[in-house]
Amino acid sequence: MIAVCGQAADARAPLGAPSMAPLPSPAHAPMASLRVYGPSQRDVWQGRGDARQSVDLCVVSTTGRFRLRITSQSGGALINHKSRIHYTLSFRDGAGAAHDVDVSDQALVMIEGSAPSAADCTHGPNSTLSLSATQADLLKGPAGEYFDRLRLVADPL
Numbered sequence: 001m002i003a004v005c006g007q008a009a010d011a012r013a014p015l016g017a018p019s020m021a022p023l024p025s026p027a028h029a030p031m032a033s034l035r036v037y038g039p040s041q042r043d044v045w046q047g048r049g050d051a052r053q054s055v056d057l058c059v060v061s062t063t064g065r066f067r068l069r070i071t072s073q074s075g076g077a078l079i080n081h082k083s084r085i086h087y088t089l090s091f092r093d094g095a096g097a098a099h100d101v102d103v104s105d106q107a108l109v110m111i112e113g114s115a116p117s118a119a120d121c122t123h124g125p126n127s128t129l130s131l132s133a134t135q136a137d138l139l140k141g142p143a144g145e146y147f148d149r150l151r152l153v154a155d156p157l
Contacts, residue, residue, distance in 0.1 A: 030156035056125035083141035
């Protein structure tokens with residue numbers, strides 16, 4: 001399961017509502033912000049095949065480029081009480097470019113992407129972050145619930 005915290009997310013938003021960082025203003029220093037929409041679905045692994053879960057994002061930048069910093073609370077693994085399961089992240093930015101990252105126990109991952117500088121989040125998501133774990137990795141751990149919490153921060157480039 002992916003739990004995502006957006007930079008400057010509105011803590012008063014109702015559960016399941018999109019969180020929103022302030023939109024950038026072209027009159028000021030370069031800014032980037034992101035909006036996190038709820039996961040597309042909760043993936044319950046059925047014992048075969050790879051597990052995958054995605055969350056929709058809107059990332060905007062006054063420069064048209066950004067660096068997405070992803071911090072893993074669990075040090076880059078899905079965890080339960082006794083075991084760690086390796087996963088990978090895939091990010092598709094607003095320009096359609098795909099970025100695949102092998103997390104491999106990294107607590108911090110950085111991805112550079114593009115977003116139209118004129119874009120805002122009024123028309124919904126423009127990018128997707130997906131987490132996947134292979135069947136081989138999932139079979140290494142005992143049955144149970146595994147999690148990681150990801151913190152996302154968008155910086156202008």
